[in-house]
Amino acid sequence: MKRFLSLIAAALLLTSCGVLSNLNSERLLQGGVYAIQALTLSDEQVEAYVSQYIAQLDAQSKVLPESSPYTKRLRKLTANLDGVNEKPLNFKVYQQDEVNAFACADGSVRVYTGIMDAMTDNELLGVIGHEMGHVALHHTRKQMQKSMLTSAALQGIASAGDKIAALTDSQLGALGEVILNAKFSRDMETEADDYGYNYLCEAGKNPWSMVQSFEKLQKLSSGTAAQASAVSNLFSSHPDTQSRIEHISQRCLQDGYKRPTK
Numbered sequence: 001m002k003r004f005l006s007l008i009a010a011a012l013l014l015t016s017c018g019v020l021s022n023l024n025s026e027r028l029l030q031g032g033v034y035a036i037q038a039l040t041l042s043d044e045q046v047e048a049y050v051s052q053y054i055a056q057l058d059a060q061s062k063v064l065p066e067s068s069p070y071t072k073r074l075r076k077l078t079a080n081l082d083g084v085n086e087k088p089l090n091f092k093v094y095q096q097d098e099v100n101a102f103a104c105a106d107g108s109v110r111v112y113t114g115i116m117d118a119m120t121d122n123e124l125l126g127v128i129g130h131e132m133g134h135v136a137l138h139h140t141r142k143q144m145q146k147s148m149l150t151s152a153a154l155q156g157i158a159s160a161g162d163k164i165a166a167l168t169d170s171q172l173g174a175l176g177e178v179i180l181n182a183k184f185s186r187d188m189e190t191e192a193d194d195y196g197y198n199y200l201c202e203a204g205k206n207p208w209s210m211v212q213s214f215e216k217l218q219k220l221s222s223g224t225a226a227q228a229s230a231v232s233n234l235f236s237s238h239p240d241t242q243s244r245i246e247h248i249s250q251r252c253l254q255d256g257y258k259r260p261t262k
């Protein structure tokens with residue numbers, strides 16, 4: 001609030017001095033308000049907005065029932081995984097051919113049948129571990145804050161302040177872009193890998209699964225045109241696969257983990 005008030009004071013001062021006389025001071029103030037609100041966006045607000053988006057996406061997607069072999073396989077694989085940031089995880093399988101999976105700030109993890117068909121249990125676990133990292137390390141929140149500064153639709157979210165607004169369709173669409181097409185920095189990707197590694201070790205899983213998942217992504221991306229296309233979103237948002245393989249392999253070897261055969 002202090003920063004907010006001093007920003008307004010500074011803007012008023014500059015305007016009254018005539019320095020910014022040719023700028024629209026109202027717009028400047030409004031922009032400042034959005035910037036402050038974006039930067040002070042809390043985890044609770046992000047979670048509440050993300051939950052609204054996931055509820056819509058679940059309703060629009062073909063969510064496989066508990067009786068499905070896919071859902072049963074995912075439940076078994078993730079049974080011992082703890083939540084992140086004190087949020088319990090909730091897993092669902094979407095019937096969709098794309099090789100993709102994503103995790104959200106509210107603990108929702110969505111896994112497509114395409115990635116379940118393409119990957120072994122270990123490989124799948126590696127992808128989930130990495131995605132957990134993005135959530136636990138607040139990458140989703142940072143991404144949303146950044147988008148709120150540039151997206152007109154998301155600036156509307158900022159105007160709700162501390163209150164949680166019901167999102168409009170265009171806001172849900174813009175939020176979906178942030179969640180589904182998030183491009184994180186190279187540092188964030190490395191941090192998510194390291195988090196995923198520790199997370200899997202703590203859950204009693206073999207962290208070689210992460211290396212195996214990177215190798216599978218690499219293999220699919222250079223496979224048939226259909227394979228490359230199915231994996232393109234996940235692969236293109238995760239550059240430097242080779243150095244990620246080397247980094248995590250190094251950690252596995254140092255910690256004495258034996259590479260599983262499949």
Ligand SMILES: [Zn+2]
Nearest residue numbers: 184189192238
């Ligand atoms: Zn990532």
